[in-house]
Amino acid sequence: MGLLLAGYATGLAAVAGGACAPRRARVAVAGALSALAAVLVGVAGVRVLAGGVAVHGTFSGVLPFTTVRLRLDALGASFTTTVALVVAAASLFSIGYSRGPGASRTAVALQSLFALALIVVPVTGDVTTFLTAWEIMALASLALVLIDHDRPAARAAALWYAVMTQAGAAAITLGLLVTSGRAHSTSLLAPASSHLGAGALGAVAFGLTAAGFASKAGAVPLHVWLPRAHPEAATPVSAMMSGAMTALGLYGLTRVDLGMLGGLARGWWIGLLVVGALSALFGALHAVTSTDLKRLLAYSTIDVMGVGLTALGAAGALRSLDGVAATLVVGVLVLVAAHGAFKALLFLAAGLVERASGTRDLDLLGGLARGMGRTTALVAVAVASATGVPLGAGFVGEWLVVEGLIGALGRSDAGGVVIALVALVAIALTSGLTAVAMVKLLGIGFLGRPRGEGARGASERPGITIFSLGLLAIATVGLGTVPGPFVAALSRAAGVVRGTPAGAPRGTVASVSLGAAATALRPLALVVGAAALTAAIVVLARLGSRTVRTAIAWACGRADLDARMQYTATSFAEPLQRVFADVLRPDVDLVVSHEEESREVERVLAYQSRVDDAVERGLLRPVVRAVDAIGRRARWIASGSVHRHLAYGFAALLVVLVVVR
Amino acid sequence: MNGLDDGLLDLASVAVLALGVAALWRRDVRALIGLLRAQGVALALVASVEALSAHDVGLGATAVLVLALKAGAVPWVLGRVAARDPGAREGAPLINVPSSLVLAAALVGLAVVTGAPLARLSSGHAAALAPLGLATALVGYLVLVTRRRPLSQIVGLIIIDNGVALVTFLLTSGVPLIIELGGSLDVLLVVVVSATLVGAMRARIGADELDELEELRD
Numbered sequence: 001m002g003l004l005l006a007g008y009a010t011g012l013a014a015v016a017g018g019a020c021a022p023r024r025a026r027v028a029v030a031g032a033l034s035a036l037a038a039v040l041v042g043v044a045g046v047r048v049l050a051g052g053v054a055v056h057g058t059f060s061g062v063l064p065f066t067t068v069r070l071r072l073d074a075l076g077a078s079f080t081t082t083v084a085l086v087v088a089a090a091s092l093f094s095i096g097y098s099r100g101p102g103a104s105r106t107a108v109a110l111q112s113l114f115a116l117a118l119i120v121v122p123v124t125g126d127v128t129t130f131l132t133a134w135e136i137m138a139l140a141s142l143a144l145v146l147i148d149h150d151r152p153a154a155r156a157a158a159l160w161y162a163v164m165t166q167a168g169a170a171a172i173t174l175g176l177l178v179t180s181g182r183a184h185s186t187s188l189l190a191p192a193s194s195h196l197g198a199g200a201l202g203a204v205a206f207g208l209t210a211a212g213f214a215s216k217a218g219a220v221p222l223h224v225w226l227p228r229a230h231p232e233a234a235t236p237v238s239a240m241m242s243g244a245m246t247a248l249g250l251y252g253l254t255r256v257d258l259g260m261l262g263g264l265a266r267g268w269w270i271g272l273l274v275v276g277a278l279s280a281l282f283g284a285l286h287a288v289t290s291t292d293l294k295r296l297l298a299y300s301t302i303d304v305m306g307v308g309l310t311a312l313g314a315a316g317a318l319r320s321l322d323g324v325a326a327t328l329v330v331g332v333l334v335l336v337a338a339h340g341a342f343k344a345l346l347f348l349a350a351g352l353v354e355r356a357s358g359t360r361d362l363d364l365l366g367g368l369a370r371g372m373g374r375t376t377a378l379v380a381v382a383v384a385s386a387t388g389v390p391l392g393a394g395f396v397g398e399w400l401v402v403e404g405l406i407g408a409l410g411r412s413d414a415g416g417v418v419i420a421l422v423a424l425v426a427i428a429l430t431s432g433l434t435a436v437a438m439v440k441l442l443g444i445g446f447l448g449r450p451r452g453e454g455a456r457g458a459s460e461r462p463g464i465t466i467f468s469l470g471l472l473a474i475a476t477v478g479l480g481t482v483p484g485p486f487v488a489a490l491s492r493a494a495g496v497v498r499g500t501p502a503g504a505p506r507g508t509v510a511s512v513s514l515g516a517a518a519t520a521l522r523p524l525a526l527v528v529g530a531a532a533l534t535a536a537i538v539v540l541a542r543l544g545s546r547t548v549r550t551a552i553a554w555a556c557g558r559a560d561l562d563a564r565m566q567y568t569a570t571s572f573a574e575p576l577q578r579v580f581a582d583v584l585r586p587d588v589d590l591v592v593s594h595e596e597e598s599r600e601v602e603r604v605l606a607y608q609s610r611v612d613d614a615v616e617r618g619l620l621r622p623v624v625r626a627v628d629a630i631g632r633r634a635r636w637i638a639s640g641s642v643h644r645h646l647a648y649g650f651a652a653l654l655v656v657l658v659v660v661r
Numbered sequence: 662m663n664g665l666d667d668g669l670l671d672l673a674s675v676a677v678l679a680l681g682v683a684a685l686w687r688r689d690v691r692a693l694i695g696l697l698r699a700q701g702v703a704l705a706l707v708a709s710v711e712a713l714s715a716h717d718v719g720l721g722a723t724a725v726l727v728l729a730l731k732a733g734a735v736p737w738v739l740g741r742v743a744a745r746d747p748g749a750r751e752g753a754p755l756i757n758v759p760s761s762l763v764l765a766a767a768l769v770g771l772a773v774v775t776g777a778p779l780a781r782l783s784s785g786h787a788a789a790l791a792p793l794g795l796a797t798a799l800v801g802y803l804v805l806v807t808r809r810r811p812l813s814q815i816v817g818l819i820i821i822d823n824g825v826a827l828v829t830f831l832l833t834s835g836v837p838l839i840i841e842l843g844g845s846l847d848v849l850l851v852v853v854v855s856a857t858l859v860g861a862m863r864a865r866i867g868a869d870e871l872d873e874l875e876e877l878r879d
Contacts, residue, residue: 643807650802650806654771657771657775658775
């Protein structure tokens with residue numbers, strides 16, 4: 001508890017430092033203190049994960065009318081460590097990065113407040129403390145999106161985000177009120193034999209909380225804010241929003257819905273699974289077609305969170321199967337940790353790229369490997385992790401989820417088998433699409449030749465920004481190659497589903513093995529094997545031909561290769577965009593103008609393709625229009641006449657008097 | 662509490678309500694301020710009768726405070742504003758005087774019916790009078806809604822506050838001094854701010870009838 005409190009005190013000092021420190025020292029003071037706060041809280045989380053003993057404390061007098069209850073158990077600690085890692089890296093990064101509007105007094109103080117709220121949320125022990133921290137987190141991030149409020153795009157993003165986040169918070173509040181009313185306790189821990197999910201009220205509580213938490217995790221159709229707000233926020237903030245805040249949506253689902261609402265009808269969990277699967281596919285598809293670097297990353301966040309939602313839905317639907325639910329939950333926890341590390345790295349790198357080249361458009365980037373070698377190498381590590389290839393951190397999480405689903409196939413009733421199959425197919429398709437998006441990100445954005453002036457002149461300077469990227473890369477690689485100890489610590493958190501962590505995956509330094517199935521993952525063996533193979537190839541190559549033959553590469557019959565002969569981000573994604581045209585509904589403009597003399601000779605070909613969010617256009621825009629129309633119709637109610645407004649109050653008072661008499 | 666006290670309490674409480682209703686009848690702004698002053702005195706009388714019968718020094722101090730603020734400072738501030746525009750009258754209220762008096766009678770009836778639970782909160786004679794306070798507040802609200810001049814509306818606002826104060830005096834034998842102090846000073850602040858606002862409006866648009874302000878602006 002001491003470490004936690006020291007961390008929070010440091011976090012408050014960071015907020016104060018951001019608000020009060022002189023202009024020059026502001027960014028450094030607040031960034032360093034925020035990072036220190038995150039490290040302290042993260043260490044507390046690691047200690048709980050390692051020791052398994054939950055710490056808790058109650059403080060009265062901090063908030064009016066209520067006591068503050070903090071509680072750090074294994075489940076909270078797994079999210080706390082992830083969030084703390086992201087916050088620490090992003091805060092360090094901001095020391096070397098923030099300037100201009102991002103370094104204003106308001107921005108720096110709010111960023112520290114946001115960082116503080118992020119590391120408080122998974123440590124809260126009761127409903128009121130949780131909601132307070134949650135709301136501070138939401139409002140601080142909302143204000144941070146609005147920092148650059150001169151641009152219309154930022155204002156639009158903030159409006160969407162404000163509506164979604166506040167509606168979500170309201171739903172969560174109502175749901176938690178219902179739950180704690182039935183439980184006769186405001187604790188976030190389920191009573192031993194919890195049947196809070198039973199009956200109509202249980203369904204109401206689930207619907208409200210799941211909708212609120214899922215909207216934070218960017219579930220379709222409540223995702224619209226995410227690809228707008230993440231690119232609009234300053235880079236360290238978007239890294240924290242994507243790597244940490246969305247993860248807390250999954251935390252809420254695990255803690256409240258999976259942990260407290262026992263006895264819920266299976267259909268609700270299947271609904272969550274379907275929403276998750278749709279989100280994953282939708283996010284992955286849009287990530288494939290996006291050409292804006294940060295937008296691509298934001299959609300890829302929806303994709304990963306969708307996989308998490310799918311797995312949590314499956315865990316809830318299959319919770320009666322020993323081991324399956326535990327494996328799925330641990331899988332989600334690992335996935336969240338991996339995503340936090342690699343997505344924060346990618347967002348931070350995207351910020352560096354934007355600053356160095358002046359653009360986020362992949363069609364204008366390329367060839368960054370030459371000027372920004374370190375960044376490119378670190379991005380490659382993150383991309384490997386994101387694609388889910390072995391030795392990447394993302395692979396471990398997805399492997400656990402897939403193994404958990406496969407484990408359900410042989411032991412479940414027909415309904416369970418269908419559930420597991422649907423989830424498996426969705427996750428498989430999503431992984432493929434994610435790989436395409438990530439290959440595009442690295443291949444088009446960083447390799448090849450520069451497609452624009454900005455990319456040509458881009459360069460990097462080693463410093464604290466690269467250092468914080470490296471920190472995240474180390475975490476990613478560590479989680480990918482030695483996941484055993486982390487999995488072992490997380491398996492205790494899996495007890496949240498059934499009360500006991502029975503059947504959860506086991507982990508040692510060298511391997512991760514499943515309780516039910518006789519399968520195991522040995523990444524270290526893979527590392528050794530890969531190293532041996534590489535060495536063998538090198539040795540064989542050396543032993544073989546020693547003569548080096550130089551020849552001109554084939555270049556479509558031309559001697560010089562130029563940037564226009566490469567794939568662009570748009571052309572790379574075109575085949576997939578064509579396949580999924582019915583879902584994506586792209587707007588394609590092809591303008592062809594011909595030579596005067598001959599209709600056969602084309603002079604200019606202009607191709608433009610834009611993929612708008614079909615869900616936004618088809619589902620949410622009509623809702624917005626309807627609300628707008630009602631608002632216009634209702635304008636006569638509020639005509640501006642003082643007397644009319646006073647009369648409304650008077651009439652309301654009289655009605656209340658008569659009704660409550 | 663003896664019979665004389667009860668009688669005085671009845672008289673003073675009814676006076677508070679009657680003066681509130683009279684505010685619906687008078688149109689001259691300065692007459693309205695006079696009514697307000699009288700209502701303050703009646704309210705102070707209620708508090709002091711309660712204080713004497715309960716031998717409560719704090720309540721006595723509250724009575725003095727009420728007298729100073731509601732019969733002294735507030736009417737004085739309003740009088741200064743009114744003096745800048747002598748002979749100001751409420752032109753045509755949104756609801757004419759006879760109708761508003763009928764409405765006021767209905768409101769008093771409503772208050773007595775709906776205020777019955779209030780009267781049952783405490784067993785004493787004073788509590789039985791509590792619906793009068795509610796009625797005063799409702800009548801004050803009616804003044805607020807139907808008058809066009811900002812000054813008359815401020816009067817309505819203060820009548821509401823007097824009604825609320827009457828309920829608290831009758832039901833709880835007065836709230837702690839500090840709360841009454843805070844509440845009364847708030848009212849004084851509202852009056853001062855509104856008075857300033859009226860002056861500013863008059864300077865800016867040359868009129869102070871609120872009907873001229875029909876549109877909301879940024």
